[in-house]
Amino acid sequence: xxxxxxxxxxxxxxxxxxxxxxxxxxxxxxxxxxxxxxxxxxxxxxxxxxxxxxxxxxxxxxxxxxxxxxxxxxxxxxxxxxxxxxxxxxxxxxxxxxxxxxxxxxxxxxxxxxxxxxxxxxxxxxxxxxxxxxxxxxxxxxxxxxxxxxxxxxxxxxxxxxxxxxxxxxxxxxxxxxxxxxxxxxxxxxxxxxxxxxxxxxxxxxxxxxxxxx
Amino acid sequence: xxxxxxxxxxxxxxxxxxxxxxxxxxxxxxxxxxxxxxxxxxxxxxxxxxxxxxxxxxxxxxxxxxxxxxxxxxxxxxxxxxxxxxxxxxxxxxxxxxxxxxxxxxxxxxxxxxxxxxxxxxxxxxxxxxxxxxxxxxxxxxxxxxxxxxxxxxxxxxxxxxxxxxxxxxxxxxxxxxxxxxxxxxxxxxxxxxxxxxxxxxxxxxxxxxxxxxxxxxxxxxxxxxxxxxxxxxxxxxxxxxxxxxx
Numbered sequence: 130x131x132x133x134x135x136x137x138x139x140x141x142x143x144x145x146x147x148x149x150x151x152x153x154x155x156x157x158x159x160x161x162x163x164x165x166x167x168x169x170x171x172x173x174x175x176x177x178x179x180x181x182x183x184x185x186x187x188x189x190x191x192x193x194x195x196x197x198x199x200x201x202x203x204x205x206x207x208x209x210x211x212x213x214x215x216x217x218x219x220x221x222x223x224x225x226x227x228x229x230x231x232x233x234x235x236x237x238x239x240x241x242x243x244x245x246x247x248x249x250x251x252x253x254x255x256x257x258x259x260x261x262x263x264x265x266x267x268x269x270x271x272x273x274x275x276x277x278x279x280x281x282x283x284x285x286x287x288x289x290x291x292x293x294x295x296x297x298x299x300x301x302x303x304x305x306x307x308x309x310x311x312x313x314x315x316x317x318x319x320x321x322x323x324x325x326x327x328x329x330x331x332x333x334x335x336x337x338x339x340x341x342x343x
Numbered sequence: 344x345x346x347x348x349x350x351x352x353x354x355x356x357x358x359x360x361x362x363x364x365x366x367x368x369x370x371x372x373x374x375x376x377x378x379x380x381x382x383x384x385x386x387x388x389x390x391x392x393x394x395x396x397x398x399x400x401x402x403x404x405x406x407x408x409x410x411x412x413x414x415x416x417x418x419x420x421x422x423x424x425x426x427x428x429x430x431x432x433x434x435x436x437x438x439x440x441x442x443x444x445x446x447x448x449x450x451x452x453x454x455x456x457x458x459x460x461x462x463x464x465x466x467x468x469x470x471x472x473x474x475x476x477x478x479x480x481x482x483x484x485x486x487x488x489x490x491x492x493x494x495x496x497x498x499x500x501x502x503x504x505x506x507x508x509x510x511x512x513x514x515x516x517x518x519x520x521x522x523x524x525x526x527x528x529x530x531x532x533x534x535x536x537x538x539x540x541x542x543x544x545x546x547x548x549x550x551x552x553x554x555x556x557x558x559x560x561x562x563x564x565x566x567x568x569x570x571x572x573x574x575x576x577x578x579x580x581x582x583x584x585x586x587x588x589x590x
Contacts, residue, residue, distance in 0.1 A: 134351060134438060135388040138430050141395075142422040154386075154396045156422070163559045166446050167580050168566035213384075213396050248577060278563055316445030330443065332347040 149207065149217045152324035158214040163278045166312070170248035170298050174282055179266065181229055183304035184239035189232050193282070197268065199224045204265055206288035208295070209324040221286060222269035226259040229266070229302075239304040243311060244285050247298040252311035253320065254287060254294055256304060263289060266299060291322035291329070347440050348373075349386065352411070354435045360414055360499045364465060365428060366402060368412040369437060376405040379476040380448035380469045380554065380583075383411060383441030387423055397423045400468040400556075400583075401442065404475035411439075414499060416465040447583045449473045449554060451480035457547040458486040461535065461565045463557020467499050469583060470556055474514075478507060487515040487543045487551075491535050491561060493522040515546045535561055537568045550575055556583040 146157045174193040182188040191199070204221045235256060242259060244252050258264065264287040267275055275281035280297025287294050293313050314320055319328040328334055352369030359365050382400045403412035418424045431437065447469065449458065458477075460470040467490055477486065492498050498518065508516040519531035519539060531539060544551070553575065555565050562584045569575045 134436070135390050135392075136426070136430075136435075136437070137390075139387045139426050140389045140391075141393045142420070142425065143395075154394070156395060163563070163584055165582060165584070167577050167582055168570035169563060170577075171567075171571065212398055278559070313446075317443070330347055336347075 146217060151215055152209055153327045154329075155209055155213055155215040155324065158216055161216060161219075161279065162210070162212075162214060164210065164212060164293075165278070165297065166250070167248065169277050170246075171277065172247050172282055172298060177282055179283060179299065180301040181233040181304070182301065183243075184236045184306060185304055186234040186236060187232070189229070196224065196266075196283070200228060201268070202265070204267070204286070204288075206286070208286075208288050208292050211291040211293055211318065211322070211329050215324075220271055221265070221267040222272075223265040223267040223283075223286065225262060226264040226266070227262060230256075230260065233304075235304050238306045241305045241308045243303045243305060243309060244294075244296040244299060245301040245303060246296050247300050250296060250298065250312050252294050252296050253309055253314060254290070255308070255321070258287060258290065259302075263287065289323075291319070291324050293318065294322050347443070349438050349440045351436045352439050354431055354433050354437060355410065356412075356433060357431065361497050363417045363497065364414055364499050365417075366412050366414045367427065367431065367437070368403070368410055369439065370410050371439070374409045374411070375442070376408070377401055377411070377442035378445075378448040378450060379404065379473040380581075381442040381444040382469070383413065383439045384443065385413070385423065386438045386440075387426060388438065395423050398443070401472050402468050402475075404472060404479050406476065406479040411441075414465065414468045414471075447554065447556070447581050449476075449552065451477045451482040451484075453482065455482055455484040457549055457551035458484060459543055459547065459551040459553045459569075460486065460488045461540070461543075461553065461555040461557070461561075462488065462490045463535070463561035464492060464497070465499065466555075466557030466561075466583070468556075470554060471500055471503075473554065474504075474507065478511070483511065483513050485513045485515075485547045485551075487517065487546045489517045489519065489535060489539060489543050491519045491521060491557065494520065495523070495525045515543070517543060535565050537572050540565060540568055540573060544573060550579065553580045554583075555580065559584045 177193045180190040207217045209215045267284045267286045285296045285299045352371045356368040382398045386396045399413040402414045417428045524532045
């Protein structure tokens, strides 16, 4: 819609964030809201494992102990939820996806990733979006073990995409040659989810693709 | 017209529900049927171009064609809810897009099995859409609503829910007051717990589909009790959380 329309008397009430830029349609929150589609899986670290498989040369599987012994880094990132909230400067500790992918060695055909989670959640991402320091498996949030409702014991974090791509309760990453929709993507959400392009829904992908081809 | 293009709806009715909740009914130029449980995104634009978006659950059933109703809770310091409460009257226009959402949805079909709805506060809204859809479709599947509110004056749709429960012997309404209960109240006067959920399940002839909506604490606790203690399959438990920041 061409925006000559405005709401009479409406004005900004929340102060503009200082030192940070909000993606379109987002607002800043200081809380950490919880959104999930079903009950929170209760995961015992003794039974936890994380794997990398599919189109890789050496499939990997780590126990909780083994995973915690991998080199870890601190990450301070801004996160953007499709339900319009953004949270700036969240502090995490975890294992970079570069470390994990280097161990598994993706084949040349690998271009996409399906994240599989405890509880059955799935989400899809391009492999390139997990490389180059852009993604990690978060184990600590704000210096403490990640709470179950936020995806603990371990969560995929891909901060440059809408936060549903940062799969809670991560169990396995499967490398694929073709893109396939995950849980929310099958329910009409974007295949990619770039907050800066406001790719919230599947229709936004089609709309943006049509725009690009004009 | 694509389902997710922005469109300008016209406010046809504003109904106070409680001291902190109002229903805004919009007539849409490009209305299309929604699924009960879905939401719309509403966008406000300031004269200087500043925009704010929020998502609101649909309260009206898909049978109410041409219109959508949103019951909106006034949030303290809420930028969008504050404007809607103070400034918006019938005849005004509001920009929306939707319907959106494909998981927290329920369809009234003749085969529909038992339903357990658990609401906290304004989390009743998408569940009310399901109940109205169920009623308007004439489907009489056994349905229990466990509705947690702080005080009697905060019960949204109080009269309509009581009427529904009186008219339909297969609809069970269970209110739980967490702070102040009405004088002479003999029902629940505490937070939703395992015993309450067990009793609600006991009203239904077989394991239900569950829809739980409200603040995170209530949703987490109810969903976990249903899955862990009461052994319902996780795939039958649908949750939607209204975080404290949803203004």
